[in-house]
Amino acid sequence: MICKVDAASPITCLRSLGREGVRTIACSEWKNTPAFESQYCDEAVTVPSPTEDVHRYKDALLQLARRDDVRTIIPLGEENVYVLSKYRDEFRKHVAPFWNVTTPDRHHPILSLHEL
Numbered sequence: 754m755i756c757k758v759d760a761a762s763p764i765t766c767l768r769s770l771g772r773e774g775v776r777t778i779a780c781s782e783w784k785n786t787p788a789f790e791s792q793y794c795d796e797a798v799t800v801p802s803p804t805e806d807v808h809r810y811k812d813a814l815l816q817l818a819r820r821d822d823v824r825t826i827i828p829l830g831e832e833n834v835y836v837l838s839k840y841r842d843e844f845r846k847h848v849a850p851f852w853n854v855t856t857p858d859r860h861h862p863i864l865s866l867h868e869l
Contacts, residue, residue, distance in 0.1 A: 754778040754817055754826045754848075755788075756800075756833040763829050767793040778823065780814070803832040811836050811843075818847040825849040 755763055755770075755777060764787065767777050771793025779786075779794045782802040789797035798817060803810040814836065817823055825848050828834045837844055 754780060754814075754823050756780050756814065756826060756828055756830065763788045764791055766827060766829065767791050771795075776822065778817065780817065782810075803836065807832070807836065811840055815840070815843055815847070818844055823848060 755766055763779065767779060767788060768791065770777050771791075776795045777793060778796045778798060779788045779791075780798040780800045781788070782800055784799050788794055798813075800813040800817075801809040810832070814826065814833075818826060826833075826837060826844070828837050
């Protein structure tokens, strides 16, 4: 799942994942974001605005994270990093913590695209 898809970089992310055969879910507070129209966007989900109600936004992301077909969340944008960091324990129960991956020098594995 890719959050904050109302800019150009999410389309690139969707395309990269889609070309590798990864099923993608894009989420945004905007219903008419260009990423929702990408041929590599398998599912588009409108969520509450994180700036208007961060708790409703977190709950919407968490509801998506609980789905069996969601393996990780790629946070694009500061509000996503904030929500996923603040509520990491809740999200960690359901998805791989892509937002909290460390570098190899810390002796923690980095998820590869094929592990997602």
